[in-house]
Each structure stands twice: as C-alpha cells, then as structure tokens.
Amino acid sequence: MGVWLNKDAYIRDLKRVILCFLLVYMAILVGTDQDFYSLLGVSKTASSREIRQAFKKLALKLHPDKNPNNPNAHSDFLKINKAYEVLKDEDLRKKYDKYGEKGLADNQGGGQYESWNYYRYDFGIYDDDPEIITLDRSEFDAAVNSGELWFVNFYSSGCSHCHDLAPTWRDFAREVDGLLRIGAVNCGDDRMLCRMKGVSSYPSLFIFRSGMAAVKYHGDRSKESLVNFAMQYVRSTVTELWTGNFVNSIQTAFAAGIGWLITFCSKGGDCLTSQTRLRLSGMLDGLVNVGWMDCATQDNLCKSLDITTSTTAYFPPGATLNNKEKSSILFLNSLDAKEIYLEIMHNLPDFELLSANTLEDRLAHHRWLLFFYFGKNEFSNDPELKKLKTLLKNEHIQVGKFDCSSAPDICSNLYVFQPCLAVFKGQGTKEFEIHHGKKILYDILAFAKESVNSHVTTLGPQNFPTSDKEPWLVDFFAPWCPPCRALLPELRKASKHLYGQLKFGTLDCTVHEGLCNMDLMNPSVVSLTPTTFDELVRQRKPDEVWMVDFYSPWCHPCQVLMPEWKRMARTLTGLINVGSIDCQQYHSLCAQENVRRYPEIRFFPQKSNKAYQYHSYNGWNRDAYSLRIWGLGFLPQASIDLTPQTFNEKVLQGKSHWVVDFYAPWCGPCQNFAPEFELLARMVKEKVKAGKVDCQAYAQTCQKAGIRAYPTVKFYPYEGTRRNIWGEQIDSRDAKEITTLIYEKLENLQNHGKRNKVRNLEFTLTNII
Structure with a gap:
C-alpha cells in the first residue's frame, strides 16, 4: 500500500536520491584523486x-631528463x-570516461616513455601549424568525404625523411x-588508419576528394x-573577357x-599574375x-567601364558596371x-x-x-x-539562419537554447538533427551530407517514443563526451542499413536531463543498498519474487x-x-551474501x-532473452493443464475465451516457449x-485439433455456440505479440456482435411496421 508524502518531504527525499546518485556516479567515473583530464x-x-x-x-617541463634532482x-x-x-586512444578514452581507472584494468600502458629530445623535436610535429589539420581515425x-580537396601527409615521428619534409610541408x-x-x-x-589506407612507407602523400580514388x-x-x-x-x-563575350x-x-x-591589365599599374588568377579561381570555385x-x-570596352589603369575589382550580382560611384563594386588594392x-x-x-511566419512552411x-x-550571429565570424x-x-x-531572439517560443519548442546548427529533412520541424561536432567547414559539410540522407532524429519530450508499436534505438548521450560524438556517424550509417525495420534517435542528456533520468526515477532495475536489500528482498512479501545482479x-x-539486465x-x-x-x-x-564472483x-x-x-x-548466455526465460521458469503456473475431458467441457463448450498451447514434453522449442506462455497467461488473464x-x-x-508441429498456439473465442475444435492458429511465440493479436480479434468480435444486434433490431422494426 502506497504512503503519501507531503511536498517538503518529497523534495527532501528526492534531493537525497539525486545526491546519492551523483556521488556514486562520480566515484565510478573518476576512481582516483586526480583524473586524467585534470592531470593534463x-x-x-x-x-x-x-x-x-x-x-x-x-x-617538456616535467621530463626526468630535465629534472635530474627531483626524486619524484x-x-x-x-x-x-x-x-x-589513455586519452589519445578512442577506445580506452571511452572506457575511462564511463568507468574511470577501474575500466582500464586490462590495459596497463603508460609505463614507458621517450627521451626529452623526442618530445621536443619528434612529437606532434604539425600540432602548432594552423594551416595543417592533424586527422585521427575518428x-x-x-573530412576527406566532405567534398573539399585534401592533400594528406602520412608520416611517422621516427622517420628521418618525414622530418626532412616537415619544413617544406609547412611552407x-x-x-x-x-x-x-x-x-x-x-x-x-x-597505425590502424594507415594500414586501412594502404600506407606502407613514410612519408606517403595522397590527394583525396569525395567521389574519386585517392591519388x-x-x-x-x-x-x-x-x-x-x-x-x-x-x-x-580563368576567363579572358573581351567585347565578344563580356556582356553574355x-x-x-x-x-x-x-x-x-576581374583584373584589368593596362600599361599603368599592376594587375594580377596568371598564377594568382588561377589560385583565386580555385579558392572561389562556385562562389x-x-x-x-x-x-x-x-581599349574601348575598358573606357566604357571607366577603367584607365590596371586595377582589380569584384562585381557582385546586379552591380552597375559602368557607374563606380553608385554601384556596389569592390575595388581591391592588394x-x-x-x-x-x-x-x-x-x-x-x-x-x-x-x-x-514562414519557417514551418519553408522547412516542410x-x-x-x-x-x-x-x-x-557568431557563425558570421568565419567567412x-x-x-x-x-x-x-x-x-x-x-542553407539559412534563424534568429531565436526574434521568436523565442519556436526555438524553445525545438529545445534550442544556445547557438547551434541543425539539418531539417524536408518534413517541417518534425524531422531534424542537431550538429554536435566542430564548427569548421569540413566537419559541418560531412555532417550535413550524412544527416540529410540518414534516418536519425534529434529527440525531445515532444517526439520521444512512448509506444511499443514501433521499435526504436535511442542514443542517450552528452555532447561533451568524445566517444559519444564518435558514435553519431556510425548511428547514421546503421539507420540507412536498417531503414524500415528500426527507428533511430538521439537524446542530449545535458538538455533533457529529465528524460535521461526516467530510468532513475521510474527504474526497471532497482539499485539496492544494504538497507533496501534487507527490506525488499530478505523481508519481501510472501507473493513477491526478486532477481538480483551482484556486480562490480x-x-x-x-x-x-x-x-x-x-x-x-x-x-x-x-x-x-x-x-x-x-x-x-x-x-x-x-x-555476507557469500558472493565470490561477478x-x-x-x-x-x-x-x-x-x-x-x-x-x-549458471547458464552460459547472459542475454535478456535467456535470463528472462530462466526467471519466468520459477513462477507458479498461471495456465491450466487440460485433459481431453476438461478441454471439451471448458474450451469447446464453456463460455470463456481460451488460448491453448499444444506441446510435447520432449520438444526443446516447447520447453523454451513454456515460460513465454506463462507470461502470456498472466497478461491476458x-x-x-x-x-x-x-x-x-x-x-x-x-490429432483432432489438427496439431502437426510443437508448440502450436490456438485461440478459441466464445461466440455463443460450441466452438470448432480446430480453433484459430496463432503463428507467434512472443507473449506481447500474441496478446495484441488476441485483443484485436476480441475487438473485431465485439464490433461484429454490435452490428448483428443492430441488423436484428432493424429487421424486427421492419416486421412490426
């Protein structure tokens, strides 16, 4: 029986629960006095x-070579x-972020290091060059499939030729x-990335562009x-303009x-060289x-444009070419x-x-x-x-922009509370995905191309799946977590392979803390303490049963x-x-419980x-299905064992709806299905x-019921008369699915009965008239 708490007591207890959760979470996450992030x-x-x-x-500061007098x-x-x-390795970093140092028990790296000269001259040789982007596997x-042209240097820090090339590569x-x-x-x-790209010697230089093979x-x-x-x-x-092609x-x-x-070349002054023109054409391609x-x-054409000396100018669309004073022509001195x-x-x-006013329509x-x-608009800082x-x-x-300060309600409904960018997939504001990567061109390009062709949706309270009718795979993540961000592209790939079978969504737990904590507030698994274990398990009610996982x-x-679990x-x-x-x-x-293994x-x-x-x-398989079957096997039987006599009296001649499992004791699939049928019996009772x-x-x-395979499930609805022994076969072994099918049949049966009553009433009234 529930106990009602007043508001103050409820808030006090809720705060305690949240505080305990945070303490446990931090203990698992860190597990040491100083975490690796703060160390670096x-x-x-x-x-x-x-x-x-x-x-x-x-x-360079703490290396023992530079600190010979420091015993530590x-x-x-x-x-x-x-x-x-740990942090440089994507997989180890993921384990550390989730479980702290305890999650690294199988990896004891970091016990060896290089000389000071290595860190000074060989380590991360391009990290300080803003024009060179150091790429990793994630x-x-x-990057190389973003649509931009890439020239990539695959090198090794121990390779002398790589160091010889470095100054030239920077220039x-x-x-x-x-x-x-x-x-x-x-x-x-x-190493794995380089092997995948066929790199076997250093340095190896490759050109990459989406849609073409690497060169x-x-x-x-x-x-x-x-x-x-x-x-x-x-x-x-670069087009040479003259009287014959200029206007067109x-x-x-x-x-x-x-x-x-356009650069105009005449005797006076300097115009752009052919090499500079080619470079600018490539840099401004498509723009x-x-x-x-x-x-x-x-000469006449230049004079008509009021050009008397060598000059370079940018003419935006719609510019008045022969009126420098009133048009928006940009003259360039460099x-x-x-x-x-x-x-x-x-x-x-x-x-x-x-x-x-037009947002919803444009996005639709x-x-x-x-x-x-x-x-x-902070994004305007990057041309x-x-x-x-x-x-x-x-x-x-x-590509467009939207000022949330002009319509706060719209952004609030989308749960956009800070500057961001998102891809909308042509279905209004229903289907969209928010970008959580780097705010740089190649990363945004890759995201937009992936997202618009995938089937991943950013979720919130307005569209979070609550129905069991459709299967969903939901990624609960935090944008600050690098392994979480690394998973997103893989999720998009999976959504394309499994389109029509499974829906995919992401939920940002920094924004939707309440939804992410639903499992905490209404948990399917109860986190037990010594006190609650004693109260709920040891002193459980006579009709209660528990399954408990003792873990570390x-x-x-x-x-x-x-x-x-x-x-x-x-x-x-x-x-x-x-x-x-x-x-x-x-x-x-x-x-105390004599737990000796985990x-x-x-x-x-x-x-x-x-x-x-x-x-x-003691089973080998620890998957949800195997554990569920094992647990259900201990529950008291909810179904009735039928004999030929009781089958005839209760099922065929009785006034109740029946679902019957025809089985054989020696049949393996029957034994596996038995707990599922017991679950069905409880669901439809x-x-x-x-x-x-x-x-x-x-x-x-x-044999009379037409049973030719085991197990066979048949439904015998009561329709007011003796039922046919053949019944209605149900081709499913899932309790939930069978329950849905039975309830649909019952609803159809009820509607059919109502229609018959109406027809009988109409017939009676017609005869009276």
Missing part, C-alpha cells in the same frame, strides 16, 4: 590535437604519460591555404613540385547569383567567377591571393534569414541546414562557412550484462522485481517456511483463460 590540464571535450599539445607542454620526477612523469596514453573519413601549406585542405596523419598513433604523389618533395601537383586537382577556370558572360553569371572578380581583360586590345580571397569572402552575402518543402543564433551553399548544392540542401563496475562481463527487467515489469547491487560500494553486504545472478522465490533460499544462474495440452499424453485430442 584539459577539459573533457578536448580534441586529440588539444590533448597532444597539452601533453607535449607538460612533457620519474613517478610524476609516468602519471601524465599514462593519462596521455574524423578522417568525414607548402601556407602557400595553398584556402585553395585546398592540408592534412597530416601520425601513423605512429594511428599518391611520387614526385620531387620541393614546394614548387607539390604546388604543381596539387593544382592539377584544383578546379580553376556577366549576365549569365549574375542571373545565377554569381559575381565576377565567384574570375576573369581578366587586356585593356591594350580592349595583389596577394589570400588577402583578396578574404576580402571578397567577407563581402559575399550572408545566409538567407528565415522568418518565424525543402531540406535545410539552418544556423540558430541569439541576436548576434569560410559561406562556401556551404555552393558545396551543398548537389545535395539539394539550402570494473568487471567487464558486468559491463556487458548491464544493458541486457535492464532490457530484461523492462519485459518483466509487474511479474518479477529486478535489482542490482554494486559490490565495490557495498563490499560487506556481498561478502556477475552473480540470483533468483529469490516466493517466501516459504524453508530457510533463506535463492537460485543462482482478465479477458482470456490459458490452457496447455500435453500431446504425448493426449495424442488423440491433438
């Missing part, structure tokens, strides 16, 4: 590059070295910055040779919303057309390609601003990448993002069991109470006059009776 001085959201940079800084130098350095070895594919990266992406992969840290560079490693090779793959077209070229581009960058005009041969590129990018129009008819901001509209054109994705957080088989518990709600005990936290209780699974049956009793699980017929003992009855 980085946040939990730190990228691989930031972790390497932080470790290198500490390594070796042990201190081992601590930061172990922290780095982001490589997304080359600065030279082509903005024209293509320059990457680096340290094969010493990412290896075999030439001379000078800057000039590298530039010439890379330019072969840069899409760049300008009008065609303006009609498509594309402006022109601005690049052309040049020789005013010595096109001859440097990078400076001109940046100035033009800053002057390109921003993304379309969607209004609150097109696929959109939408930037949400609050008053000040590179203006390339998104062009690079996503072939994907039929439009650091135990790998326990970690594997946990999701299966929760899944099993949800299917047993109302039948068997399910709990778990943390033996690391409650060691004395587990010792996980230890026990079933505590209905209380009797016998001594303290339980059954231990308010409307339908459940019975079992032993076909080995009563073969004639089963």
